Amino acid sequence: MGFFRRATKPLRWFARGHVEAVKAGVNPYERRFAHEIIRNSTSRIKQHLKDLHANRDPNAPGAPDLNNFDEVLEHWGITREQLPKVIQVMKVQIFIYFIFGLGSFYGLYFGYKTNALFPIISAALILFMSIVVVVCRYWRVQVLECERFFFFKDWILGRA
Incomplete structure (x- = not known):
């Protein structure tokens, strides 16, 4: 996977959740749904950052x-x-x-x-x-x- 694809992975996760909500007929601008998108995407971003830094042992x-x-x-x-x-x-x-x-x-x-x-x-x-x-x-x-x-x-x- 290229640098650009790796760097934009969290943003693509956020956008994908937004598109899936619109397809399901949910108003993505409702406060409840916006909080859910943010919570889901931030947990994915946190996991992605943990995966990036998991094997960064200098020794x-x-x-x-x-x-x-x-x-x-x-x-x-x-x-x-x-x-x-x-x-x-x-x-x-x-x-x-x-x-x-x-x-x-x-x-x-x-x-x-x-x-x-x-x-x-x-x-x-x-x-x-x-x-x-x-x-x-x-x-x-x-x-x-x-x-x-x-x-x-x-x-x-x-x-x-």
Whole structure:
């Protein structure tokens, strides 16, 4: 299954539940049904996230030696020759997502002033996504520039 199909699996579950309800003749905008869709889809999303992170043991067989940076690069699919280009591309991605976040922040501000619900929700989601992507990309750039692997949680807590 491709990356896009894996990444959109929870969203497709949510949409499938919505379509099945319409086919059954139920009004999907009833509060009771909306809560049921959200409850079912969130339980599926939680299970999907548990499945994703179930086998993420850094000491598992086949996992790269985290003290050997070449093995980490190989695990990430990067060669030493590609390293400067990968860092440059990630910095460009950080800049692009920062601009997206800035634009969504302005959208959030103007949506709040007009009391429109859709611009507020969409801008908040884009802002959240932009912040997550910028932080994760910046962590990976730091790992690649230092040529030493450290866990994300250690980097966030300042222990790296």
